[in-house]
Amino acid sequence: MYLGIEIGGTKLQVAIGKPGAIEELIRQEVDPTLQAEGIRSQLSKTVPELCERYPIEKIGVGFGGPVDTERGIVTTSHQVTGWDNFPLAAWLEELSGMSCAIVNDCDAAALAEACWGAGRGVSKVIYVTVGTGVGGGYVVDGRLQGVGRPACLEIGHLRPGLDCQDAHDTVESFASGRGLETRMQQLMKDWEADPEVLELKLNSLTGENHLSARKICQAAAEGNMAAVEILTQACETLGWAIAQSITLLAPERVVIGGGVSLAGEKLFFDPVRNAVQRYVFPGLVDSYRIEPAALGEEVVLHGALQIAAESADR
Numbered sequence: 001m002y003l004g005i006e007i008g009g010t011k012l013q014v015a016i017g018k019p020g021a022i023e024e025l026i027r028q029e030v031d032p033t034l035q036a037e038g039i040r041s042q043l044s045k046t047v048p049e050l051c052e053r054y055p056i057e058k059i060g061v062g063f064g065g066p067v068d069t070e071r072g073i074v075t076t077s078h079q080v081t082g083w084d085n086f087p088l089a090a091w092l093e094e095l096s097g098m099s100c101a102i103v104n105d106c107d108a109a110a111l112a113e114a115c116w117g118a119g120r121g122v123s124k125v126i127y128v129t130v131g132t133g134v135g136g137g138y139v140v141d142g143r144l145q146g147v148g149r150p151a152c153l154e155i156g157h158l159r160p161g162l163d164c165q166d167a168h169d170t171v172e173s174f175a176s177g178r179g180l181e182t183r184m185q186q187l188m189k190d191w192e193a194d195p196e197v198l199e200l201k202l203n204s205l206t207g208e209n210h211l212s213a214r215k216i217c218q219a220a221a222e223g224n225m226a227a228v229e230i231l232t233q234a235c236e237t238l239g240w241a242i243a244q245s246i247t248l249l250a251p252e253r254v255v256i257g258g259g260v261s262l263a264g265e266k267l268f269f270d271p272v273r274n275a276v277q278r279y280v281f282p283g284l285v286d287s288y289r290i291e292p293a294a295l296g297e298e299v300v301l302h303g304a305l306q307i308a309a310e311s312a313d314r
Contacts, residue, residue: 003047003056003098004304006105008064009079009132012039014046015301016054019309020116022298024050036082044095051096059092059100060308062108062300070148072102078133101311103144107152108303109293110137111144113255116302117294122252126245127293128155130238131258134172138249153249158241174237177213177260184216184230217263231267234260239275246288247281257293 001023006013012030017023026046031038050056065083066075072089089100103111110127119125119139127137134156138145146152156172164170173179188211219227242254254276261268273290295302 001054001056002305002308003050003054003059003096004301004308005043005047005059005061005092006064006108006300006304007039007061008105008300009077012042013298013301014043014050015298015305016050016056017305019306020302022301022305024054025298025301026050027297030080032080036077036080036086039080040091043092047092047096051098056096056098058308058311059096059098060108060304060306060311061088061092061100061102062105062304062307063088063102064105066151067102067104069101069103072100074102099311101307103147103303103307104135104137105300105303106135107137107144107146108307109257109295109299110139110255110303111142111306112295112299112302113257113293114139115142115306117299118255118291119253124249124251124253126153126242126249126251126254128238128242128254128256129258129293130175130177130256130260132177134176134238134241134258136245138251153245155241155245158244160237160240171237171241175234175241175260177258180213180216180230180234180260181211183233184211184227187226187230213260217260217267220263220267231263232271235268235271236275239272240279242272242290243276243279243281246276246284250284250287252288254288254290255293256290257295257299261292 001016004015010030012028014026015022028042063074065077068075074083074086074088077083089102092100106129113119113127114125123141125139129135136153136155138153156170158171159169160171216227216230220231277285
């Protein structure tokens with residue numbers, strides 16, 4: 001048995017099981033105002049209790065931010081303060097008495113989808129998550145690539161065009177949930193007299209305290225042209241980035257997950273597939289498939305369990 005942990009900016013998940021099979025799952029909300037210490041306090045209660053009840057051999061962690069996998073150290077978190085240069089693996093080992101391996105959460109998800117999800121059965125899998133940000137991972141023959149490097153397949157940080165000189169002018173700034181929100185807010189300023197923009201602006205003030213990516217996708221589904229324009233631009237940019245990755249790495253499967261991808265086939269996957277086909281190297285057209293992620297909210301946990309099992313085999 002292994003213990004898998006997902007540490008995010010809004011949720012904390014802990015699972016007991018084996019790769020591909022979760023036996024017990026504990027899901028808790030994260031209060032960012034309590035900072036990293038609040039999450040560590042939650043883990044201090046949950047982990048020892050589970051270690052007493054189950055014959056755990058190893059711990060695997062998918063962390064929501066950049067990590068140094070070789071040293072087991074969190075580099076930083078962009079959502080919760082207090083994680084900078086924190087020795088997470090050593091801390092969990094002291095807490096549990098078990099050895100621990102950590103990876104970035106997107107890498108964990110990539111490994112899970114390649115081994116147990118929508119990428120199962122093929123050799124080369126690219127995983128892309130499109131949520132608050134845009135991240136990626138690359139798996140070959142069941143092995144996560146880029147371990148020990150500062151980053152690998154960070155597709156969200158590609159710059160779509162030679163005029164994108166600023167490090168913030170990235171695929172993520174167009175295609176992520178946060179990017180959708182930022183660009184819609186700008187559109188509201190530029191098109192303030194447009195009736196559909198005014199409708200969105202009014203809707204954003206009712207029921208939620210901001211215009212969320214979910215609302216933009218919902219408005220696009222209802223035919224709001226301002227929302228359709230923003231989402232179309234996001235899918236075109238993301239498709240361009242995926243095409244570059246396919247051209248360089250020639251995967252057989254591209255798996256896409258994350259909250260924005262839940263906009264569905266018509267609004268998201270169809271335009272992304274069309275954009276990829278336009279921009280990919282012609283020799284690779286029809287050599288790959290683009291599929292929705294299959295493992296849902298447990299995807300990072302499945303990856304964490306897989307990481308734990310692989311570290312136990314070494």
